[in-house]
Amino acid sequence: MLVGRSNVGKSSIIRALTGIRVRVGRRPGVTRRIARYRWGKIEVVDMPGFGFMSGVPDEVQEKTKTGIVRYLEKNAERISAVIEVIDAKAFPEIVERWEARGQIPVDVEMFHFLQELKLDPIVAVNKIDLVYRNDRDVFLDYISEKLGLLPPWRQWLDTLVPVSAKTGEGIEELGKLILARVGLSRAR
Numbered sequence: 001m002l003v004g005r006s007n008v009g010k011s012s013i014i015r016a017l018t019g020i021r022v023r024v025g026r027r028p029g030v031t032r033r034i035a036r037y038r039w040g041k042i043e044v045v046d047m048p049g050f051g052f053m054s055g056v057p058d059e060v061q062e063k064t065k066t067g068i069v070r071y072l073e074k075n076a077e078r079i080s081a082v083i084e085v086i087d088a089k090a091f092p093e094i095v096e097r098w099e100a101r102g103q104i105p106v107d108v109e110m111f112h113f114l115q116e117l118k119l120d121p122i123v124a125v126n127k128i129d130l131v132y133r134n135d136r137d138v139f140l141d142y143i144s145e146k147l148g149l150l151p152p153w154r155q156w157l158d159t160l161v162p163v164s165a166k167t168g169e170g171i172e173e174l175g176k177l178i179l180a181r182v183g184l185s186r187a188r
């Protein structure tokens with residue numbers, strides 16, 4: 001199952017991983033309902049993004065988030081792997097904005113929630129192509145620290161995986177982590 005804020009690239013990752021022509025889009029709020037896809041023996045579940053959705057009223061956005069939380073609580077036992085997708089480039093700015101308001105950033109809150117449900121979440125740090133190669137370790141250390149995973153991020157290679165749905169970088173590693181969680185060595 002893939003979760004994450006709107007527009008982080010959840011659907012794009014499914015596309016890159018499975019080759020299934022999942023609908024993606026430039027504006028947040030493309031995936032409005034839970035969508036399921038079959039990938040070999042695995043059922044892939046694409047969740048709507050939480051947070052800002054373009055052209056969607058606030059109440060609906062709030063309901064979407066509550067809906068996702070309820071769905072996870074109800075189905076935790078049946079979920080073999082959860083991938084929380086975050087946007088590598090946007091993450092620091094969003095975190096600073098939430099923290100400046102004295103709030104826990106929604107990405108961080110979701111990660112802790114998934115840990116509490118004992119779902120052993122994988123964090124796919126997507127859009128890594130937008131971060132200069134030389135800056136990547138600094139970005140990834142920052143992200144791991146904010147998620148409560150003691151840096152350096154390379155200590156968390158089973159949890160944190162930089163990917164780009166656009167260039168395909170890291171997608172194979174992500175696939176391997178998923179298959180290990182699901183308990184299959186190959187999907188097909």
Ligand SMILES: Nc1nc2c(ncn2[C@@H]2O[C@H](COP(=O)(O)OP(=O)(O)OP(=O)(O)O)[C@@H](O)[C@H]2O)c(=O)[nH]1
Nearest residue numbers: 006007008009010011012025029030031049165166
């Ligand atoms: N540069 C870059 N852009 C990406 C990457 N992955 C996705 N995108 C772009 O990000 C936008 C959102 O992608 P989606 O896959 O629709 O995102 P989503 O998380 O499914 O969004 P919602 O369904 O709205 O929650 C699209 O314009 C994608 O082309 C990436 O790795 N790098």
Ligand SMILES: [Mg+2]
Nearest residue numbers: 010011030031
């Ligand atoms: Mg989507």
